[in-house]
Amino acid sequence: MIKGREQTLARLSTLMQVGLSVACYWVVAWAVNTFLRPVSIAIHDNNTIYLLIIAIWYTLIKELNLGKMLRVKTYSELFAEYFALVVISSGLLYLGSLFLIDSVPTLILALFACLNLIMLFGFRMLSYRIFKLLRGKGYNTRNVLIVADDESYLHFIDRMLFIRDWGYNVWAIMSDGKQIKTKYESHVRVLHEHFQLSEIIDANVVDEVIYCKGKFDNEEVRALIYACSEVGVTFRVYSELLSVVSKQSHLTYFKELPFLTFSNTTKNYFALKVKELLDFLFSFFIVVLISPVLLAIAVAIKIEDGGSIFFRQKRVGLNGRIFDCLKFRTMVENAEALRVKLENLNEQSGPVFKIKNDPRVTRVGRFLRKTSLDELPQFFNVLKGEMSIVGPRPPIPSEVQQYKRWQRRRLSMKPGITCIWQVSGRNNIPFEEWMKLDMLYIDTWSLKLDLMLFLSTIKVVFTGEGQ
Known part of the structure; x- marks a missing residue:
């Protein structure tokens, strides 16, 4: 239910951002023609520009996943993503206009890019802020079970517990760690690890399981993934290794066997x-x-x-x-x-x-x-x-x-x-x-x-x- 609702909201957000982009171009073109300098652009040329905006912006917003409902993201990260979106999409729009229509003044395209960045980022920031306020009041939350040990990144667990507007309700922490019990059992239930995760998920409302043990156990993670995937529960893994994996590795195959390959490539x-x-x-x-x-x-x-x-x-x-x-x-x-x-x-x-x-x-x-x-x-x-x-x-x-x-x-x-x-x-x-x-x-x-x-x-x- 929650996943389907978020997908619907993501589609709606994408369409609204595309519509907002089209409106930005109309406003800029009207303002330039009216107040700055008269520019004659044929109606069919304008229609071509609108079609290009719809196609380019819809594709890039979908590819960059900028319609997705946000829970944990900084405004600076959000701005960087929209800055990249507007730069790339405006460049594609300029190239498209060179081939498909006679000419569009560079002034219009430049002003459109600036207004588009302001409006899209403003729209996203406002909607993000509204959803954060709603989640802070207990709406649209997801119940989370955290699997941890004393080697876990405790700063992450603190944030999950006490930042309410992320929309995550830590239902329980599964751990036998003494430090975990001492620090968190007064705030949330701490379950012993001898409990079967599949039984816990079946008997309670759990939307996500987050594994953030410092001591990574392949067999344990594999069993937890299977237990979650059988009933459609989201499973996430945090490991310090992932920060290296994401930048310094690639997947290769020896026949049908997958290997995670690390190479000491030179810096960019x-x-x-x-x-x-x-x-x-x-x-x-x-x-x-x-x-x-x-x-x-x-x-x-x-x-x-x-x-x-x-x-x-x-x-x-x-x-x-x-x-x-x-x-x-x-x-x-x-x-x-x-x-x-x-x-x-x-x-x-x-x-x-x-x-x-x-x-x-x-x-x-x-x-x-x-x-x-x-x-x-x-x-x-x-x-x-x-x-x-x-x-x-x-x-x-x-x-x-x-x-x-x-x-x-x-x-x-x-x-x-x-x-x-x-x-x-x-x-x-x-x-x-x-x-x-x-x-x-x-x-x-x-x-x-x-x-x-x-x-x-x-x-x-x-x-x-x-x-």
Whole structure:
């Protein structure tokens, strides 16, 4: 029932987006002809354009799955998807118009692309927001059974339990892990693993089963898949291996036997060069644009205690390169000397030193940290080629010396001003999970991911979620 309803809504959403795109072109063509400059376009040419829009937009929305009802997706990821849709579809529309009709002014097509992006993203964001509000009130929810152990990614389970607008109701957790029981049995029923999943599904309302054990058991997963598929229950698997599988593997066959093949292919050189170029251009633009803000912050720091404006700290960059990382000074001048007296108050695990209410932070510094404005001088590091806008945060040398060997892989990519950790809870995430998030970024890196993380960072800055 739920699946059929969501498919119907997806089709309706697709048709509405196509209709909205046609309306956008009509509005732009009318506005240009009426107000900007008279352009004579034959009626049959306009009809051809409308048919092209219907065909191209419907096909791409279906292929990119942009009609699907969303449950878990960030607005930045949504914007990136619609940006790609409009760029590709507008390019195809332009090529189609060259071959099928006499001429369509480039101005009309450019304005149409801009309006189309605004309207489609606005429509999708509004509908997504409405469904999130409805799910938060208990409508259109799916009952979920989570199979976990003490090695599971607990941050994911926390989100499934406490983010109501995702529309997932965690009916139970199946686990014998002591940590799982201690942490979650006061919030949700915790079932022993000796129960048969097929019997649980048959006796209760379960829409999805999510397997997220840290210790992957092939036989167990195979049995669970069969138990779910027999009665039409959705089965999902989370594994850290999947982040590598999705990017560094392909399926091959030896006669009829399937093999998952991993190959040490070289990095996408072209995409990395595009990333470097965009880093430089965007950083230059930002520095010029916000120069009055930089000056105002510098004056505020100077007025408060008369000390230095910038804080320079040795950081470890790409493959171990040492550089001076710039920040606006947010602490008292002798902060490093005072750290020794505060070591026992450290709230972060591992080699990182973090205190939520650090007494060394100044009044101006507290505001700068809350809004993440203290990071702005690092755009100068980006211009020098020492950092990127998006990438794992650069550690200090003493932290790197305490890294486990697998954690050193985070140095294999140029450090950045922001990354997954910055938009996922910061100090609320333990050190080990922070490192895993950086590995996830490296293994799944793409220009699209950088765009999503950058947009999410802007949200953190404007909502004051920094620490």
